Amino acid sequence: MSADINATAASLLGFLHDGPMTGWDLVARAEQTIGPFWSLTKSQVYRELAYMADHGLVTPGVTGRRDAKPYTITDAGRATFAEWAARGPGEGTIRLPLLLFVTLGRHLQPGLLRSVLSEQRAQQAELLKHYLGLRQVLGELEDMDPHVLATLEYGITVARATVRWIDRLPPEVGA
Amino acid sequence: MSADINATAASLLGFLHDGPMTGWDLVARAEQTIGPFWSLTKSQVYRELAYMADHGLVTPGVTGRRDAKPYTITDAGRATFAEWAARGPGEGTIRLPLLLFVTLGRHLQPGLLRSVLSEQRAQQAELLKHYLGLRQVLGELEDMDPHVLATLEYGITVARATVRWIDRLPPEVGA
DNA sequence: TCATGCATGTAAGAGGTTACATGATTCG
DNA sequence: CGAATCATGTAACCTCTTACATGCATGA
Numbered sequence: 439m440s441a442d443i444n445a446t447a448a449s450l451l452g453f454l455h456d457g458p459m460t461g462w463d464l465v466a467r468a469e470q471t472i473g474p475f476w477s478l479t480k481s482q483v484y485r486e487l488a489y490m491a492d493h494g495l496v497t498p499g500v501t502g503r504r505d506a507k508p509y510t511i512t513d514a515g516r517a518t519f520a521e522w523a524a525r526g527p528g529e530g531t532i533r534l535p536l537l538l539f540v541t542l543g544r545h546l547q548p549g550l551l552r553s554v555l556s557e558q559r560a561q562q563a564e565l566l567k568h569y570l571g572l573r574q575v576l577g578e579l580e581d582m583d584p585h586v587l588a589t590l591e592y593g594i595t596v597a598r599a600t601v602r603w604i605d606r607l608p609p610e611v612g613a
Numbered sequence: 614m615s616a617d618i619n620a621t622a623a624s625l626l627g628f629l630h631d632g633p634m635t636g637w638d639l640v641a642r643a644e645q646t647i648g649p650f651w652s653l654t655k656s657q658v659y660r661e662l663a664y665m666a667d668h669g670l671v672t673p674g675v676t677g678r679r680d681a682k683p684y685t686i687t688d689a690g691r692a693t694f695a696e697w698a699a700r701g702p703g704e705g706t707i708r709l710p711l712l713l714f715v716t717l718g719r720h721l722q723p724g725l726l727r728s729v730l731s732e733q734r735a736q737q738a739e740l741l742k743h744y745l746g747l748r749q750v751l752g753e754l755e756d757m758d759p760h761v762l763a764t765l766e767y768g769i770t771v772a773r774a775t776v777r778w779i780d781r782l783p784p785e786v787g788a
Numbered sequence: 789t790c791a792t793g794c795a796t797g798t799a800a801g802a803g804g805t806t807a808c809a810t811g812a813t814t815c816g
Numbered sequence: 817c818g819a820a821t822c823a824t825g826t827a828a829c830c831t832c833t834t835a836c837a838t839g840c841a842t843g844a
Contacts, residue, residue: 444831445710452717462795475712479833484797504795504840523721526729527710531804535620535702537650537767542627543760546698551760554701584785585718592712592778599774603767610759619803637823654805659825679812679823706832 440518441493445528447486449476451495451519454511458499461487462506471586474593490515543612551612559604566597615693616668620703622661624651626670626694629686633674636662637681646761649768665690718787726787734779741772 443451453459453467461483468478487509490496495515499508511519536558543551573590576582618626628634628642636658643653662684665671670690674683686694711733718726748765751757 445708445713446831449713449717452713452720455717455720460795461797472712472716475707475709476716477706477708477832480796481798481834482832485831488797504793505797506795519720520722523714523717523725526732527714530709530711531652531706532650532709533620533652533706534650535705537647537764538620538624538627539698539702540760540767541647541651541764542624542630542698543763544758545627545630545694547695550698557701583719584783585715588718588782588786589712589716591782592715592775595774595778596771599770600767603770607763607766608759611763621803635823636825652804655824656806656826657804660803663825679821680825681823 440514440521441490441495443490443495443518443522444486445522446478446482447490447495448519448522449478450483450486450490451511451515451522454496454509454515455519458508458510460506460508463508472589475589540611549612555604555607555612559601562597562600562604566594566601569594569597615689615696616665616670618665618670618693618697619661620697621653621657622665622670623694623697624653625658625661625665626686626690626697629671629684629690630694633683633685635681635683638683647764650764715786721787724787730779730782730787734776737772737775737779741769741776744769744772 449468450464453464459467461480464483464487465478465480468476487496491498491509493514494512495518496509496511499510501507536554539546539551539554569590573587573594576587576590624643625639628639634642636655639658639662640653640655643651662671666673666684668689669687670693671684671686674685676682711729714721714726714729744765748762748769751762751765
């Protein structure tokens with residue numbers, strides 16, 4: 439019946455439940471709230487917005503400052519989103535070159551894997567620190583959505599697990 | 614100088630360091646060793662193998678049983694792989710609809726998020742059990758590559774972390 | 789006024805998925 | 817003999833990334 443949408447478009451409809459937003463806003467919002475687990479590029483966003491406007495899932499509002507064009511979700515949009523959500527989250531995509539490096543470790547030049555791992559450890563530790571600071575700040579806000587906090591918590595969990603995993607790697611790895 | 618390859622092709626070259634393999638073998642190998650963290654489809658594999666054969670990075674051997682065509686990595690292939698590896702692992706891609714669901718939790722029909730989370734918990738717990746069994750078996754093998762074991766360990770770490778994360782989610786999530 | 793940030797969009801190409809088509813071999 | 821598995825490949829399509837092009841607004 440209603441228009442077919444992909445996961446990217448669906449996520450935009452999801453964000454639009456909070457009120458009208460421009461393409462720019464949507465990119466920023468996604469980046470801030472689920473950045474690492476749900477990437478979006480502006481090209482995708484503008485394309486999906488155009489498609490959805492064509493199909494009546496969103497309606498463009500009056501152009502504001504700097505050509506900003508806010509889109510509002512329609513009833514059809516909400517219905518389409520609900521249908522999409524009812525199908526459940528699919529499998530998702532994970533492609534971690536770091537893990538590929540580890541798997542192929544014995545075919546890499548000596549030392550490369552070790553240096554890659556230690557760099558990665560530093561990055562993850564930094565990220566973890568950043569997340570913890572964010573949790574501190576956001577946790578004190580009055581009407582903070584617990585769902586957004588839960589996503590942050592996942593980031594913390596995974597970053598911490600990754601650091602520990604690197605620390606506990608046996609010395610043969612990368613030797 | 615040498616041919617430009619993408620990460621997918623590079624991973625195939627990596628696997629081919631272990632000896633000649635057919636496209637079919639490569640898909641199976643990837644699936645078994647880094648399945649969840651490095652997905653490959655056969656279409657991609659056959660495409661990249663053809664491209665690499667064109668550029669002298671691999672050479673097809675004589676067709677064996679059932680049209681099986683084994684590819685052997687060449688010196689140029691090894692050099693190209695080493696160059697690719699020297700550039701380090703890039704950022705990777707992660708796109709988890711589950712996290713999107715959590716983020717958008719308050720816009721989902723009542724109960725949906727909770728049921729999705731409990732299903733996910735069951736899946737992860739199952740996966741964890743599977744990994745632990747695998748570790749048991751592989752750990753006892755004599756000449757098991759510690760790098761492959763390390764990848765498995767990452768899977769265990771992340772699955773465990775995910776289960777705990779779900780268990781510790783505050784009751785407001787999905788309420 | 790000049791750099792920076794806001795804001796939209798197009799074009800081209802690379803990468804990835806799905807469906808289709810074909811046939812050999814093995815095992816029960 | 818029939819089903820399952822091995823094995824290769826093509827075609828169409830969708831999705832995603834990168835580079836390019838344009839211009840308004842703000843603040844130093």
